């Protein structure tokens with residue numbers, strides 16, 4: 547039963563992420579099909595390993611990109627604009643690093659520009675790059691905020707993520723309808739309750755009773 551995966555095991559021992567071949571990745575999928583209890587050679591499953599590997603190329607495309615460099619190339623002068631910029635409901639699809647199950651949700655981003663702004667599509671792209679990796683929601687939220695903060699150097703950054711985790715809804719405790727909310731507030735959004743409230747109101751989250759204070 548293990549025949550398909552016992553080749554090239556040594557590659558996984560190197561400290562840097564090992565590149566595996568497409569054939570090795572497809573062999574691993576075959577093994578998982580067998581592990582699930584099915585026959586990878588039956589007609590309906592024969593092309594599944596290659597389809598899954600192609601799907602992985604989309605789901606985990608974020609490893610190829612460096613969001614910092616990407617954002618750096620795209621800022622523009624603000625022309626004196628000094629109000630909070632909010633982009634809400636940026637849909638994302640990610641995968642949890644514990645079960646490799648989908649995490650699906652929305653990210654809301656706010657920042658108070660100092661002298662640079664980025665286009666809406668760049669913010670959406672930033673979310674995408676971090677989402678298309680194995681993630682935990684807290685880390686993804688923090689990574690988006692930190693990247694914006696470091697590249698744009700604004701007066702503050704606010705990121706709120708709401709998502710459902712299929713590892714929670716389809717297995718384990720089977721809690722459907724539960725979404726997790728994580729936030730990272732930096733600069734004025736952390737230090738000034740009014741600015742934070744302005745952002746939370748803009749994205750339709752009531753601040754009272756929650757502690758959106760930096761983490």
Ligand SMILES: [Zn+2]
Pocket residue numbers: 642643644645646647711713714
């Ligand atoms: Zn999980």
